[in-house]
Amino acid sequence: MDDLAIEVKDLSFRYRQTTHAALSHVSFSVPKGSFFCIIGGNGVGKSTLCNTFVGLIPHYFLGKMDGDVLVNGQSIIDQSIADLSSQIGLVFQNPFNQLSYTASTVAEELAYGLGNRGVAREEMVTKVEAVAKLMRIDQVFDQNPLDLSGGQAQRVAFGSTFILEPKILVLDECTTQLDPMGADEIFAIVKRLNNEGITVIMVDHDMERVAEYADQVLVLADGSPVLQGAPAEVFGDPRLADFGVEPPDYAAVTQALAKRQLIQDKLGVTKDQAAALVKEGLNHAD
Amino acid sequence: MGSGEPVKSPIEKLNPLTKMLAIFCLGLATLIYPNSWLGLGIVIVLFGVAGMAHILKSFAKTIFGFGIPISLMLFFIQGLYSPKNKTIIADLGFAKLGEEGLLYAAKIVITLLVFLATFYIMNQTTYAGKMVAALTSSGINPQVGYLILASLNVVPQMHRRLDVIKEAQEARGVETTGGLWARLKAYIPLMGPVVMSSLTDAQERGMTLETRGFANTNVKRTSYIEVTTSKADTYLRAGLIIFLVAVIIISILMRW
Amino acid sequence: MQIDLQDLHFGYRPEHEILHGVDLTLAGTDPIAIIGQNGAGKTTLVKQFNGILTPTSGHVLIDGQDVTTQTTAKWSSKVGYVFQNPNDQLFLDSVRKEFEFGPKRIGMSSAEIKQRVDQVAELVELTDDLDTHPFDLDDTQKKFCTIGAIIMMNPDVVVFDEPTCGQDVHGDHLLNHIIQHLTAEGKLCVTISHDMKFVSQNFKRVIVMSQGAVQLDGTPEDVFSQTATLKTCFITPPPLTQLAQTVGFTATPFTTDAFVRAFEEERK
Known part of the structure; x- marks a missing residue:
């Protein structure tokens, strides 16, 4: 279908030399332009799924794969990781392992992926400068990326991915190295890209953040999807705790207040929603 | 190869390929020329070049630091014990000093010095990234270029990692200071994490490279680093080749 | 201390x-x-x-x-120090050996080590993995293995x-439990x-x-x-504190219960 960024069709995967399937019979789809979050406990297959989107499975990690994943309508099986990289980009947890080790300056690091595509130098320079400004790493432009702090290096990792202008962005627990404000700043950029039409697929443990940004949430447990829906549906589901996920504090607090009939019986999953409900509840009491 | 940006000098501005050509032409000319005088002349000129590149002090240190001990050793061995020795200059009692051996030793030393000197100048005045960019644009396999750069970058990174691991093991009661024995014993717990973490790192780094199009085929790679071929490069390259050809002809005539 | x-x-x-x-x-x-x-x-x-x-x-x-x-x-x-990256601290071929390593360095008796291994393994939930190679643990377990290895040395x-x-949620709960236990x-x-x-x-x-x-x-x-x-x-x-600050509460709540109490307080 034309309006789907990702379509996962009955996907199963087992890593080589393991007996337990990392993913089993996973099917779902991600509409173009959406902000799609995948949540669940550790080891339930979230990263495996992310690696599949960009073609690292089945082309880089060995194992047994069944089913298929379509990226913009085309199967990952028939495309190389390099081909897929023109459409979909991945940022993951450890920033220093996301450096190419070919660059002696941040500028060269940012340009690495463009060089592999054969982009002309003038175009490269313009793009590198723009992305460095966007990620606020222009002040370390000439430094060796290996000398940066974890937070700055992660900004370089983001920049190196953004510069390739992927239409789909996969973020696998990509801000654990950043302090909360640094993470907020990066998510503001991600959200802006999303508003410009980029599809975002995000794995994160911070449920407040998930609730804030996601339009769809998928809960994974032991390699299979168990819940899917808008944040308000998923975080209001009583089975959530069984899947090793705690709803955002805002949801828990509005639930508790509603139970005591202190506010109206609605779930506030974001800070703004919860604040509106609380304010309304207080005014009612007057 | 220097990883930081060296000070700009006319030598630094040259295309790395010109410098590689210089190593080749000057080294080969020294080797072919029947005696050591040409090589000596080249080394003296290279001192001037090192001066232009603002690296005269470290250059001299390297040349003398290497040149003096190696000359003494070769002069001693070849001068006293070479089977070629016919003309005896001095009799030291325990052995005789021969002219042929000395000349032969001088030739080896001067050839080594020319290679060392040209290589040292290139090394000090060429930024690794620029070198690989030049090689890539001239058609070498990008994977080979990657290997050169990555191995240069991995070593300092391993060093940093080793420092962290050393601290982490100290926190577990491992003494890493003190006598040789203590340090040797500490070495084992340090190596494990280094190897283990290198394995995981290598896997993740591979993921990064793949998703940035490392394996892209049928595309001519480009680089952020600008590699230009200036007029100076063109003249110098022509000059180097003419020089080599001339030396070859003169050498043949001299041996006639 | x-x-x-x-x-x-x-x-x-x-x-x-x-x-x-x-x-x-x-x-x-x-x-x-x-x-x-x-x-x-x-x-x-x-x-x-x-x-x-x-x-x-x-x-x-x-x-x-x-x-x-x-x-x-x-x-x-x-003073025990648990490093951020478990890969910097672990190097032996089983969780048990990792646990025994530090105590041996500081001269703890083997009887005490033996007794502590079981206690600590239970605390960090690695009882069933004592003979597993740390490399085969998942990232979370590795972290708890490092924590266990340091607690084994019984520092103050x-x-x-x-x-x-x-x-994840479970990891946070377990950490909380470990900190309470040590306290x-x-x-x-x-x-x-x-x-x-x-x-x-x-x-x-x-x-x-x-x-x-x-x-x-x-x-x-x-x-x-x-x-x-x-x-x-x-x-x-933290989120609930931000919420309380947004709606103008005087209290600084961190938990749902505290927030509900603060709400009732404000309503009066």
Whole structure:
């Protein structure tokens, strides 16, 4: 279908030399332009799924794969990781392992992926400068990326991915190295890209953040999807705790207040929603 | 190869390929020329070049630091014990000093010095990234270029990692200071994490490279680093080749 | 057990100072959290507690004894330090060996080691994995294996560097449990964390670092109510505190129950 960024069709995967399937019979789809979050406990297959989107499975990690994943309508099986990289980009947890080790300056690091595509130098320079400004790493432009702090290096990792202008962005627990404000700043950029039409697929443990940004949430447990829906549906589901996920504090607090009939019986999953409900509840009491 | 940006000098501005050509032409000319005088002349000129590149002090240190001990050793061995020795200059009692051996030793030393000197100048005045960019644009396999750069970058990174691991093991009661024995014993717990973490790192780094199009085929790679071929490069390259050809002809005539 | 920092200055290079005169006393058993932006100097500070780094000027005293009088390895029996990346600390071929390694270095008796292995394994939930190769553990378990290896040495102070990084709900609960258990045993836990929810709910004392100095030091209620200072330190309070601040509550709640109480208070 034309309006789907990702379509996962009955996907199963087992890593080589393991007996337990990392993913089993996973099917779902991600509409173009959406902000799609995948949540669940550790080891339930979230990263495996992310690696599949960009073609690292089945082309880089060995194992047994069944089913298929379509990226913009085309199967990952028939495309190389390099081909897929023109459409979909991945940022993951450890920033220093996301450096190419070919660059002696941040500028060269940012340009690495463009060089592999054969982009002309003038175009490269313009793009590198723009992305460095966007990620606020222009002040370390000439430094060796290996000398940066974890937070700055992660900004370089983001920049190196953004510069390739992927239409789909996969973020696998990509801000654990950043302090909360640094993470907020990066998510503001991600959200802006999303508003410009980029599809975002995000794995994160911070449920407040998930609730804030996601339009769809998928809960994974032991390699299979168990819940899917808008944040308000998923975080209001009583089975959530069984899947090793705690709803955002805002949801828990509005639930508790509603139970005591202190506010109206609605779930506030974001800070703004919860604040509106609380304010309304207080005014009612007057 | 220097990883930081060296000070700009006319030598630094040259295309790395010109410098590689210089190593080749000057080294080969020294080797072919029947005696050591040409090589000596080249080394003296290279001192001037090192001066232009603002690296005269470290250059001299390297040349003398290497040149003096190696000359003494070769002069001693070849001068006293070479089977070629016919003309005896001095009799030291325990052995005789021969002219042929000395000349032969001088030739080896001067050839080594020319290679060392040209290589040292290139090394000090060429930024690794620029070198690989030049090689890539001239058609070498990008994977080979990657290997050169990555191995240069991995070593300092391993060093940093080793420092962290050393601290982490100290926190577990491992003494890493003190006598040789203590340090040797500490070495084992340090190596494990280094190897283990290198394995995981290598896997993740591979993921990064793949998703940035490392394996892209049928595309001519480009680089952020600008590699230009200036007029100076063109003249110098022509000059180097003419020089080599001339030396070859003169050498043949001299041996006639 | 008491750690005193007296006018502590530190820099890797003299011209680039990272810690600018820190005065702190860490004592008692109430767990302490250290928070602050990336690059605020948190890790550099806690590395002074067992002499991994030593001050360029000023003093660190552990129970009155200057930290520089003996090696980090010697201090490890008093001050345990769990590194952020488990791959830096683990190197043996089974969890059991990892657990036994540190205690042997500091001369703990084999009877005590044997007894502690089972206790600690249970605490960090690795009882069934004692004979597993640490390399085969998942990232979370590896982290708990490192924590176990340090607790095994029975230090009086345990320093955790970013233990919440990458943890899921269960991991957070387990960490909380471990900290409570150690506190009950009379140990002092000092933890660096970016997770404000975790910090506000598990610690009695919160130290805020910014630009190489201590900016705030107090109970979570004290610290997280100082919105202006927190802003200059680039710290956002935990979610429920933010919510309470948005709607103008006077209280600083961290938990759902506290928030509900605050709501009822405000309604009066």
